[in-house]
Amino acid sequence: MEEIIDQNEHVGIVADDLTSAADGAGAFLTYGYQPLVRRQRQASVGAPVVAVDTGSRLMEEADAMRATGQAIASLAGCRHLYKTIDSTLRGHIRAEIAAAFKASGRPRLVIAPAFPTAGRTTVDGIQLLHGVPVAQTAYGHDPVHPARASLIADLIAPDLGRMATVPVSATDSDIGKHIAGASIIVVDAHSQILLNRRIAEITKHGPALWVGSPGMAEALAAVVGQSPDRQTFTPPNAPRHILVLVGSANHLSHAQYEALAATGASVADRAEGIAKTASVACIHAPRARTADPSKVLCALVDEADIALSRQWYDAIVATGGETMSALMERLSIHTFTLVKELEPGFPLGCARLSNGRPILLAMKAGGFGSVMTLCNATNAILQMGRKST
Structure with a gap:
């Protein structure tokens, strides 16, 4: 059975591959944290920021759901719980979101896959790559993990609850009105500045499972802020080879x-x-x-x-x-x-x-x-x- 992680940790991150785990955790380096990245089947180790690589991108869907649910459950006590997804919507996203939400114990799921600095934006609930729906780009023809959907709503199982969208045009004061009574919140964003503002505002409305790409990680890191125990790194050995x-x-x-x-x-x-x-x-x-x-x-x-x-x-x-x-x-x-x-x-x-x-x-x-x-x-x-x- 997966060991439960220290309940006092700031951030728990679950990813479907190693690169995503490192990318999700990497956003917190700017704020003085040294995140721990670990593999799913290993014993939990305490740290203020922990990212788990489930390896589920390469699994069958049922196994991916199981691995995701177990990892999320092990981190459920974290103040901020974040499930990464690919910004071009590849992988077992629909299945993993459902498993993660059910295992999280959170009343609300916020999905914001925009990664504006890499050309990935979300407008009217549609994920775009340089203005083109992702499923219509080369990522839709990926031989291993194609992007099969561009509409975020297609990634959400209907039984997860009522869905609402926070459009680009919404003001900060409108957020509460847009998300009231909804279990699933889709966040539009065409810039990192806007995404940061949206996530900061939504955090004021109670706990949530956060779902997104590196853009979401950057926004959450800004919310968490500076580490009270900022660390610097000195190589244990001077690298020569x-x-x-x-x-x-x-x-x-x-x-x-x-x-x-x-x-x-x-x-x-x-x-x-x-x-x-x-x-x-x-x-x-x-x-x-x-x-x-x-x-x-x-x-x-x-x-x-x-x-x-x-x-x-x-x-x-x-x-x-x-x-x-x-x-x-x-x-x-x-x-x-x-x-x-x-x-x-x-x-x-x-x-x-x-x-x-x-x-x-x-x-x-x-x-x-x-x-x-x-x-x-x-x-x-x-x-x-x-x-x-």
Whole structure:
């Protein structure tokens, strides 16, 4: 049975994959928190901000509902309870929202999937990507997790209660009138400033289960405010060697590791092809998409295992939450503490291996960032080492 988490915690976050868990928790770094990210089946550990990766994005729907409900129940005593969803509405969203709401013990569910800084907005209850309904974009044709709906109402089971929408045109003083008597609140937002105002105002109307993407995380973090025990991070060891794993077939990921190679990193598709003495070594998956992505991922983790057996790396950087999750499984890493963002949406954490040795972990979505994002991230990690000596 899942252990119940300390009831005095500020924030509990439940996500369907590792990247979403880290993104949801990462918003609180700005306010001096060092959130704990943990895997669903591991014992709970107390921290002011805890994010749980259920891994449910890759599960069958019934299993996803069960995992989500268990994780939400374990965090139900938190002051703020937040269920992340993908801003392009991919995954078992309808099923997981229902399971989360029923397990939360909250009287109200507030869903606000807008992530305006990434071009994801919500207008008239419709999720848009740069003005186009998400199901009509390339995300609607994703071969693994397509966006099947753009209308937020389609993600809410009718038996969850009466639904109301807070439109963009509503004033702050109108919020109470718009949400009165409703169990489900859909929040329109075309800017992060508006989303922050909406969430801050709705929190005045009692407890709720918050459902949204990184935009929601930023709004909730602003409500929670500064940590009374603001922490700063110093690397336990000065980083000297970084291993980068590129598991994404996204074209931007390819450009990013090519940029690494151009700046002197040792880049190859096999562990035997990287130089042992390189400060930055990169192993990448095949450029072409394959019919069996799980086999490609397993092979990449095998190569990482070989590289780690040949050379100690102080930090591992991975593109794709599935890549980092698979590596964590191989290394028996069950929790890590977020310590900073290398870039917005690119968190850095610190974990301990089974032998107690610390290691830095950084991850990002495959299509995230600019061509120079991996170069900038590895340079920032190495700079941390130089500044700490």
